[in-house]
Amino acid sequence: MEEAFPDARQILDYYHCQEHIHEFANARFADKAARDKWLRETTNRLFQNKLGSVLAGLRRMKLTGEAAEKRDALCSYLSKNKDRMDYGKAKRGGYPLGSGAIESANKFISHIRLKRSGAWWKVNLANNILALRCSRYNKSFDRFFAAYEKSQRQDLGPARPSLSLCQGGGRK
Known part of the structure; x- marks a missing residue:
């Protein structure tokens, strides 16, 4: 991407990112209310460009088994894409947060x-x-x-x- 379009603003597909976040939340929280609250707060932090806070919170969680594996995978995914996740700025700038339009155009x-x-x-x-x-x-x-x-x-x-x-x- 950087080679072909060096000046392009890259945005990680918000909906794909949310799939990863929900996958972890479903493994971590048995209580629906606690899960929904954590999802709301995490999404708000991402829109405020507070990825560091999200990662720090994830790393503080004392988890074992599948939840720990999902947490580690999510941390890796978010860290790898940290420069492509300023969703609040992208939304204010009028950029699409999802890749659906691009995928559709590619197909068409x-x-x-x-x-x-x-x-x-x-x-x-x-x-x-x-x-x-x-x-x-x-x-x-x-x-x-x-x-x-x-x-x-x-x-x-x-x-x-x-x-x-x-x-x-x-x-x-």
Whole structure:
């Protein structure tokens, strides 16, 4: 991601993150009221960019067995993604918190065209088709095609008039 889009703001899919948090909460809390309270407080902390507080609270819990394993997995997951979890700032900035729109666009733009029954592709040709489809749907096709035409003119060198135009040929 960093290589392809070095300036992009990365946001960990909030709903996937919540799945991990709920999985731990279900293993940790037998009491529904205690579980719901912990989930509310943890979610609020994540939206306030207080991941350190969430991690510290998790590490203080004296757990054994499955709950300890789920806690350790959650701590690892949250720590690995700490730079991608400022949900409050993302929401205030109008960024989507989930990846559903991206996943849907990927399916619509890529899979429908490339995964048709009987279709097979060479990688470079598939990438060209995907670039055209993306430019069509993000309304940049005209810019994309103008850049392509310019690159083709540069590859061919100075333009020469066609023979038919020089000789006054053509249909009458």
